[in-house]
Amino acid sequence: MAGGTLTADPKLITKILLGLNVAVFVAVLATQQSGFDLVNRLDMIGLAVDPSRYQLVGVAHGEWYRLLTAVFLHQEIAHIGFNMLSLWWLGPPLEAALGRLRFTALYLLAGLGGSALTFLLSAQNQPSLGASGAIFGLLGATAVLMRRLRYDMKPVLILLALNLAFTFLWPNIAWQAHVGGLVVGAAVAFGMVHAPRERRTLVHVGTCALVLLAIVALVWVRTLQLVG
Template sequence: METEHLPGCYRHPDRETGVRCTRCERPICPDCMVDASVGFQCPECVRTGSGTGHGPAANQPRTVVGGTVAGDPHLVTKVLVGINVAFFVAVHAVGGEGFGNPVLRELGLIGGYYSNTDLQGVVDGQWYRLLTSMFLHEEIWHIGFNMLSLWWLGGPLEQALGRARYLTLYVLSGLAGSALVYLLEPPFSLTIGASGAIFGLFGATAVLMRRLRYDMRPVIALLAINLIMTFGWGGISWQAHIGGLVAGAVMGAGMVYAPREHRALVQWGTCGLVLAGVLAAVLLRTAALT
């Protein structure tokens, strides 16, 4: 049986792609796609003004999902890595190893309150824990693994989605993971880590690669390994991983499959639905604990 191979991008021959410039018909990969009124154009056609728009705005470079092409396509990823590392250094400078660290206990995700202490949680109105817990890590291997995953997945995804969509995807995936932890874990559980957001990037990357007809085997293999670790090792919050994965896949689908004529409405509407689901889960659990 013969296997049909897709052509390589004219600027990146090692990247197979099924998308061609609507003007010159050269094959183009996601890094080279510029959104046009119909289909996508290559950077050369946009630069020479051969597009079919009206005025400069018509040739404004866009990502594959309609985001603005940035000068530094990995800036948000770099900032996110920096924030996580800064939190890690600051938290451990305070002193105290493990979950006994006072900052981890104050900013980590705790659902309820302890009857014999003054430590409180989300149920007491400390909703900020849903967000701050996403930037906390206990051990060097914990933050190291998450930051490597963030860099490997986040850079290409940010370049494909654009900064605003990418940052929204990251934050909402992390919040979805926190919300599922809050909903299903015992009320006094302390949970930290960026894994929910990272798994959201996994979900969105898989959807994007499927949409562009890329070879899915690498991302599927990596995701399978991570899921085996999630359910095979003790002390790992599977709720955060699954919550982030599902949210990332849903938002990714909304972003890459949105019809061009209603792109913004579908993309941001999908993100709004995920946020509504997060709020519903938090409110439901809070009502059950009070």
């Protein structure tokens, strides 16, 4: 437009992630109506027999994609509603502070961390939806960033305490995904916000690589336990 300028959307990745979560949720609802259970094809499960197909399923059976697909999976309106409100609240400030690429890496690694800890500690045939792991990762990252900027920590600490209390007191919640996402999100954010300026990119890449290697190691150990 004449006389105007184009500016990058500071919430672009947040919007994309929100759209992916909503799209998967709509697909889940649509397939439920058709009789095809998409949740059972995408959720995080270690190793079990699918009674509808009479075959083994799960991460330990080679379905590694479940570690990631579960990060975008919801089954109830209240679940996705709470998570998407949290994403919309926590995402934009982190995306602005870290940049799009680093924010995307943070979100995905936190989600994978939640899936990995669930895979490691849950019963092998216990399915779970790991979307909240990524959200808890954003919460952990927000706490690290606020600490680094010397902001008042009380609001985020109260929110964190409430969410952890909800995690452990409310039934049928995969606390492993929440804790795994929180720890990974905080660890990745710590490496990002405390990196020295002259080696910032190297430290950022190294932090993400080390966290990813730790996740892969957890998954490998649990897989050997289940099939070795």
